[in-house]
Amino acid sequence: MTTPVATREHAEGPARAEVPGCEPPENPVTKFLRTDRLPHIWCAGCGIGTSVNCFARAVDACKIPLDRISVVSGIGCTGRVAGYLRLDSFHTTHGRAIPFATGLKLANPELKVVVYSGDGDLTAIGGNHLIHAGRRNVDLTVICVNNFTYGMTGGQVAPTTPLQAVATTTPYGNLEEPFNLCHLADSAGAVYVARWTTYHVRQLQKSITKALQKKGFSFVEVLSPCPTLYGRRNRVGDGLAMERMFKERCVVKNGAATHDTAFDALAPGQIPVGDFVDRDRPAFLQRYNQTMRAQLGDDFMPYGEPEIDARAEADLFAGPEG
């Protein structure tokens, strides 16, 4: 009569919870999620959810207070990440997550600001912002989920789509060579650059942890299956088949020069993954404060003095003069 399928009701039903000590342990990621917004919009076999799982565990590992971390997304499938995370979260406009995050971070340097978006959003329409944020070394962590296509709009060609791949706007094959995003971020000046796939969950979690702890502009590329719109059209199979492809073709090359890390996702051959860049360079605000102090001496009044307790400030605003 009953089936052994582990439904939500089955797992959390009163029959089990009544036995002391037998409550199922809480999933460590649950506290990061706006569970009232589930189910999410992502397809079966999509890798974005896996990346979120790794991100949540990385935040846990860093022990960043959850009230101090903000997530900024652009538009697209990965752009929906901000909306599912139970953090201060901003779903901005297409391509503009990085400049929004730049303002957020500079106006409150106490915040840990993470940009979480897709390849089309960050590297096509938002490409200019990506390279300039790297150049000025704003203290941001960018997590770029690269699924080789525009998912939300139905599978159009992206700057990351492999040569000759079929997309709805390249029905006879893509004519343009894709970006090597890690090389791009490295050239722009990022202080930390890594690439993993949604198959490499432990490594990815570790790299996001490092990126979050790094002062300056850090960039983590996450190769991810889009079975519905990329995989199906290009005969690379379902989500599982793409994960298997990642497993078989990826080669860990920590410290590799990023100009040697290009790959063709459609042709056979290695896909270099790993921690490619880890270096130090003064972050924007650090340089700003140093320069201004040197130029203006005691007349300089720095922005971003450690924030007064937000609650106290709210009370201040509510005072009689308000």
Place this chain on the structure above:
Amino acid sequence: MQADRIGVLTGVHFIDGDFAAAEGAIAAGCRFAAGYPITPSTEVVERLASRFPFVGGLFIQMEDEIASSIAIQGAVWAGAKAITVSSGPGISLMAEHIGYAAMTETPCVFVNVQRGGPSTGLPTLPGQADVMQARWGSHGDYGIIALCPNSPQEAFDLAVTAFNLAERYRTPVMLLLDECIGHMLEKVVIPPADEIEVVPRKLTEKKPGEYLPYLPGENMVPEMVKAGMGHRFHITGLTHDERGYPVMTAAAQEKLVRRLVDKIRLASRDVALYEGRWLDDAEVVVVSYGITSRVVHRAVEVAREHGAKVGQLRLKTIWPFPEHLIDQVLGGRVRSIVVPELNLGQLVLEVERVVRGRAKVVPIGHAGGTVHEVGVIVEAILEAGK
């Protein structure tokens, strides 16, 4: 609340409208600016870049206007009062984020020092052809406030007002200068800080879990919050409910967008700033704003010397369009309304809409590049008075 003394350069100054607007912003408590160089607005951000390090502010020159117009909104959600500055071509690039600010109810100020357009147009010469862009520049329905100073002094005063209105109504506010006002050097009196009224951000006092970022409060305006306060709130440009969560239904759209439009419409009387002159006995009224109002000032005097019963209505607030002021003017014995502007007929459309045939409306178009000749306006007044 009074202005923070640190930012207020109390005293008598001889500065241009661009500098004055920058000083007004600082006096109003603005401590974050992002911008991209463009004539004739660049002096605003140059002033901010040199002054901010002394007052705890930060200016960043972004890679383009698109980035500038969204960086300020990030800063606002971190708790800052923020401004971006441009001219027509740059404002066109910022258009999407004017809509984002309206949709997410992010209080911020956009300065447009207008030049001749369309496209690259006349970078160093005046125009007033962005007044409809100021109202409708972004896609979709929303309300907005736009202010038009006609002197460097007023650029200072209205910059303060722009920030105050942005906070009061949680809306983007456009401050529309033009090349003449922006580059005109005049006496600007900056009052003592305790004489400058500043509206502080109304941050919620509710506890995390109880606060809803889009629950309408007083005047249909929700309370603000900022990142790091523990509320774990969500902001989106998608149609959203009171929690800020996306809701893709016609009902949610109706509820949200109608409120966004209504909160500004209903504020129309409260935000309408203007100046009237010789309106009591006027049979002809000249309606103008910005630099054109200074030409009108003389034209009206000359026309009165010729015996014309003419008055002047100068609008400092052009959006929301102050319909009640036009109605009041028509309450007298006014037969004609003359509307000179440095475009080929923009705000005159609003005047015609409100007048509804109750008086003759005479547009005096000018494609920009310079100001009207006084004689042209005088002639129009005398003709309208016949």
